[in-house]
Amino acid sequence: MNETITINGGTWKLIENENTALIHEYIKILGLNEITIRSFFHKNNPNGLIDASIQYKPKSKEYHIQFNKNFDAHKVVHELGHILLDLKTGILKAIKTNIEAIPRNNLRLRFIHFLYNCIEDAFVNYTLMNYPEIVPIFKKRVDITKGVYFSKKLSQEQYIGQYILFYLQHKFIIPGVNVGWINTNLNIFRKEYITTKFSYTNLHSILDTFNSVKDTTDYRQIILLFYKVMKSTNLYSENELKQYLKRKFKI
Numbered sequence: 001m002n003e004t005i006t007i008n009g010g011t012w013k014l015i016e017n018e019n020t021a022l023i024h025e026y027i028k029i030l031g032l033n034e035i036t037i038r039s040f041f042h043k044n045n046p047n048g049l050i051d052a053s054i055q056y057k058p059k060s061k062e063y064h065i066q067f068n069k070n071f072d073a074h075k076v077v078h079e080l081g082h083i084l085l086d087l088k089t090g091i092l093k094a095i096k097t098n099i100e101a102i103p104r105n106n107l108r109l110r111f112i113h114f115l116y117n118c119i120e121d122a123f124v125n126y127t128l129m130n131y132p133e134i135v136p137i138f139k140k141r142v143d144i145t146k147g148v149y150f151s152k153k154l155s156q157e158q159y160i161g162q163y164i165l166f167y168l169q170h171k172f173i174i175p176g177v178n179v180g181w182i183n184t185n186l187n188i189f190r191k192e193y194i195t196t197k198f199s200y201t202n203l204h205s206i207l208d209t210f211n212s213v214k215d216t217t218d219y220r221q222i223i224l225l226f227y228k229v230m231k232s233t234n235l236y237s238e239n240e241l242k243q244y245l246k247r248k249f250k251i
């Protein structure tokens, strides 16, 4: 089957053969067999900011996943984890506007979106830790990344997003990570990559509340945590944050 869809001027080709097998393997492990999931492989990658994305299609009741060129077990599992989180909290069904609808030159809005995703991704990865087969995939990633997830040049917002995800991921999500190792890597982020000034003490104390909401079944708790985290960094005004959230979610 050779099916294509067009989003934001890019063509997404349906993944076939061994890649589909990889996806099916994890669909089974995560118990998502009853759910209609369609996967697409992105040939042109017009959105430099994302390497995989997922949407819920309310009319057909399907989930559509798009992957960038390089995808592996970690990305497959993570995207499927978004479905698990949606089944638990309704977060994908609450989305009104996807990133594809945000103009490419509206970088500020796209960066808020990136930061939002880092928070949602923490909830996704936490949900995945319920599956013992999945944990090693994330543990392996800890060794590979050595603190920085991407080697390409990132914006300040992206580094801050990675800092937030790193903090949550290693403190509350992946079991058995050494505290000293976490702190060393957080220091590297702060010293070498983040030039924006804000209070890390405030940021950390808000991030620590993740622990009490991580099992939530209400998507609004995820949005609320994002809002509190963003306010503590002063990267965006209250107005900008509210505008973003109203545009993205049915709230």
Ligand SMILES: [Zn+2]
Residues within 6 Å of the ligand: 078, 079, 082, 117, 120, 121, 124
């Ligand atoms: Zn994600």
